[in-house]
Amino acid sequence: QLFDARVSVVFYMGLERHSVLFERLSPQNMSGDETDGPQRKLPMAYRIVEARWQSDALKTFFRALDAKYRRDWEKPKGLQRAKGGNPPRTRIARVNGRVEDGYAPRGLWRNCYNADWLRQLASYQRRALQVVDADYDFDLTT
Secondary structure: OHHHHHHHHHHHOOOHHHHHHHOOOOHHHOOEEEEOOOOOOOOOEEEEEEEOOEOHHHHHHHHHHHHHHHHHHHOOOOOOOOOOOOOOOEEEOOOOOOEEOOOOOOOOEHHHEOHHHHHHOOHHHHHHHOOEOOOOOOOOOO
């Protein structure tokens, strides 16, 4: 769901240049969510479970796409009211929140990976990631 929402923003909002990044990602590469307690409140709030391998720049990029998706859901172009169905998840980043290793994809640009996480890998693990020795441009202007 999160992956698909982000991909839809890339294509719907004319940001196709970012398709090259999403071609190298899959849903399992996204950060996780956990519910914000046992009681069910509407709208549901979810704490973000950070993926250790993701750089701050990549997380910021993803969250900017999430914000664009939410704004479009609330006020779709050409429509007077929000789309039907359940609203997008409200995801909350917590200071000192839960962090998991996650599933790091191969072949991303070096600034997509957390530099400290990369340094902690064995050399054969870094080689297996096939890190692109250049920085990705996360610019979201159309």
